[in-house]
Amino acid sequence: MSTTVIGAPAVPRAPASPINILNNGTAKLYTHLHPILVLSLYAYRWPSIVADPVPALTSALVPLSILQIAYVAICLPPTGGTASTVPQADKRKPGEKKKAAPSKVESGINGTIIPAFLSLLLSSLAAAPLLTATLVLFGAPMTTHHTHTVLCGAHIALLSFLPLVYVHGVDGTTWREVVALLLPIDEVYGGMIGSVFGAWCGAVPIPLDWDREWQKWPITIVTGAYVGYAVGKLLGGTLLKGKKIMFE
């Protein structure tokens, strides 16, 4: 997906640095509140998801999207932007005519809400199908339960990839590093790795002969992804921040 720049190693890129959350009180508060809200939402929907996964997971997508958009808009710097550290004014070109400062609401919408919605669009159009295909490769039923699998993919995509798209945009080189696990860990990247790993672990109880309703496809996977997301985000933002994943 990123082969365009591979052949040109001449210009060394600045090593990627971990994403910091915006430097304001609301962001710092909400970033800790967010996983609690997400998990609470999931816990609240749990009985109906167990009862009938398809409608429950479908309807859970809306509040999840809202929460994720709120999270990225409140806490994270949008792609390319260094909004947290550089004041808006400094970005103007020297000779530029001083415009009337855009209203706070307007700049908020331009700078955060629209990228957030774009990330929602991208993660549901690109990441969700890719994740669904991956799920099938891992052994999800190929001929039945298509809606279940798609919904599972969509939930993981919204949890893990929406914030990632928001902070990294669509830059090919960065995404190669994302896929190659080369980025330093931060709470966004940690959340993504955590939710994917959690989804993997979620497969463990499926074969057990406990005859529980919640062992149905894909409940354990989605649950694993939610829990993994919260844990990964927490660890990525604190203990493991800035660390790099080493294969060797």
Place this chain on the structure above:
Amino acid sequence: MDNGEPLPSFEGIAAAFAKAKAEKEKQEAQGLKPTTGDAAKANKAGEVHFKAAHGIIIAFFTWILVLHALGIYLFTSGFLLTRLVLDHTSECSVPPIDSARSYEYGSAETGCWHPKSFEKAIVILVDALRYDFTVPFPAATANETTHHFHNAFPVLYETAVNHPDNAFLLPFIADAPTATLQRLKGLTTGTLPTFLDAGSSFSGTAIDEDNLISQLHNASKRVVQLGDDTWQALFPGHFEPNLTRPYDSFNVWDLHTVDNGVTDHVFPLMHPSNTSTWDVLIGHYLGVDHAGHRYGPDHPAMNAKLNQMDGIIRKMIDQLDDDTLLVVMGDHGMDTKGDHGGESDDEIQAALWMYSKQKKFGRSSPDYITPPATAHERPVAQIDLVPTLSLLLGMPIPFNNLGKPIEEAFIGAEGEDYENLAIVNRLTGAQIHRYQNEYALARGVDDSTRANSLALWSAANAAWQMVTSQGHYRSIYGAFSAYQQETLRVCRDLWARFDVLRMLNGVTILAFSLAILAVYARGLEGDRSELTPVLLMYGGVGTILGAIGGFGVAIALPELARDHVLVVAAAVGAVFGAFAGYWYIRRRMTSPFPTTIWGWMSVVFTLLLSIGFAANSFTIWEDEILLCFLTTFGVVATLSSFRQKTMADRALGCYHSILFVLLTRVASLARLCREEQMPYCKSTYYASANSSTSATWQIAIPYVVAFLLPIFIRGYYDGTLSYQGSAVMWLGFALRSGLTLCAIYWTLDAADDGDWYPGLTDWLKTSKIVCAQVTFAIALAFGYSTFNWSKPFLNIENQLTNAANPSSQVVADGGRTSITILGYANVHGSRYALLITIWYLAIALVQKPMGAGAMAILTWQIFSLLEIIDTNKLSDSPIGPIVLGLLGSFHFFKTGHQATLSAIQYETAFIPLRTIRYPWSPLLILLNTFGAQILCAVAVPALVLWKQPPRKKGLLGDVAKAVATHVLFYAVVGLATTMWAGHLRRHLMLYRIFCPRFMMGGLVLVVVDLVCVFVAVGGTRISFLSVAEVFGFTG
């Protein structure tokens, strides 16, 4: 130091020297400079050195194999159940208890212990006659449809309903294992099978316990046997030699020879002029069983077979005389695919039907006149036949019998002769009591386990003493029956008695040999070929000393079991020897624990799988777990490929990783579900879930494979221009011809199976066997000759300059032209990988069409894996050999196998042969069953040889390391399944799940050991010598 400036210090000089040495070695490794010294002499010395080192590595792995075999042997001898066989026999004149109704016992003419009911008997055994074949299919619900096996054999049911005084039909429950040999033992001795007997199914051994046949023989009754020759092996010399007609029983593809033989001989014997020549006639039909094995129950052939049986039984009823009892029964059932061996409901539920022209049979309730609709209602055990038949024919009950007389046969036509029922149950109970006393004396059973049954025995006898009324007899019958039931229960528990000490010692040996192997595989630095001699010497000397010590102990203490002492002593010696060896080379030891993500993945995959075998669910779903692990590896390999620095590595790595994942998923579509996976699994391996023949479209798979796979493999050779020399001949021509012959074989087989050309049956049989034999000749004879004698796949090309190719080596610049060695970049890999394709061809032949597709995918995946390992520079990592282990285990399931006895495809023994031939038939079945694991084991050395420089040092040691890691995977799985089987020995699912998985784990470990030693490591000798002929030996 990197900029080349020497540092003015000792360290600097040493570093410069090291660097120069490394440079020189690198150049030598590439073959750029001749080695210093007298080249020819050095080369000769190198060859001797290589051969010695290679031989020592072979010996070392053989030693590991011996350790594995010792551990498995010891565990098995304690785990597979044993029962003490008493050689007491019942005697006509010695009843177990005083006679009732002042009956004059002791005369075989009137009945030994009890008045006999019949003079003669005809026992017809319809092999694999499942109970639901004999009762009408209700078709009550709309979503159920009749199958071919339904309503095809109605005579038994009709007579039982229409003439309840003359006939009855009951479910007849077998004890596992449901193999014919075991069943015949149960049906004639009345004892429970022990698991150890299961192993002797291939070669019947004579029964030395008291049994019905020898009782008849001793009473000078003339017993005639027709059909299945297993009886001859079990009861040699017991049958009338000039009337008996045994037929070969193992050719499961032949539906008619045995049956026609029985029918041709049974009716003349039933003719009034001949009835005086025999007393008991046993006819054993095999057609139903063979139709099941070959086609599955839901097939027109089964319908035809059952119809034929129906007609035969009707004819027998017509011709039967008044004094003769006619018994028709199945020895076991069959599962949905027509196989048997385990203890699923379908396999144990057979049918029993008795018929007589006299009104001798009754029911205890009018409701019972209609035979049970399912086998869950009013079933009788198969051992119950023994006392029933003995008493009906006036024979003594065999000494070791545990069954009870069948109610319907003794209750009288009115259904109220409880006195008779009480008498026969008292007799049977008394015989069981006598047997139990003798057994307790011989084996030392403590009274506490028998307390219950002894109390029941006293109570029943006390009741007998004060007989008052007919109603009273009913309760006496109940009391003796309760005693029999309780004794049977105790015996089931008792004969599930394990020798825990042997099991523990076996597990300990496996665990220590695992530790030795783990250190060898992952805990040593540097070249293993240098270290192996020391280890082998210490280990070997230790083993021999231990064995000698064990021999001494065995002589000094003769009360100990000699094999146990010897095995333990040899293993203890081996372990101490190995630890001494490791102590000697302790400076070369490193931590065997993983340090990279790949190492961790290897450990996690192996351990998770092994831990999972403790749970029946994870054992059942092993195939899906392996799919998940393999996909995980493929995905991580894709991520890792994105991290590679060079564009070529990145692109190749991604391509092959994604290909690997996709191929895994495609292969996963081939499934043969085990019973426990239902209803979450849909079998695709055969035409339908109830069949064991391939669908017509599946016949096309081998043709597609024959066309495409050689092209794909060639692609992997083309990448390094290694498609040269004999590779062209083998891959381009021989392999493709062989695969085409495989495809033709399976087409002919389908034509033969489906009777497409009824006139050509013989021709089809002959030509398909010829096809198979030629394919084997191509694979093993021609293939191995090619592998043995071909030169490395190189070619020299003169070409204009500026055509430098990364995969070729420019040797000398001659101005405008240069000489290029084509195929240089992968000399070792391409040369060795030929062996993979040779074994692939041999294995592909013995797989069904769907399996041929799976094996082709496996081969393709192996080559992809080689590329993944190379582009990600993982040849030193444990992940390659571990993934091969996962792949082998995964494709075991994808070639139509499961870890159950009934999934063994016995019919593969007949692919290149017409009859059973030792040792070829078992070998063919092994090649079919473990084909995937064998192929993967053959591929292991290629992991470390693929695209390595021809003169790289320590390649042999790398091969040893990779092979050890591969064996380590199976050793961990083997140890885990052994441990769990031992630990869960009282588990409900032991025989169904844990025991078969343990047997598979142990067998796979030994098979992989053998293949690794003699095929894989053995093969590297040939390929190394061949490469060295061109490039010389490295020091």
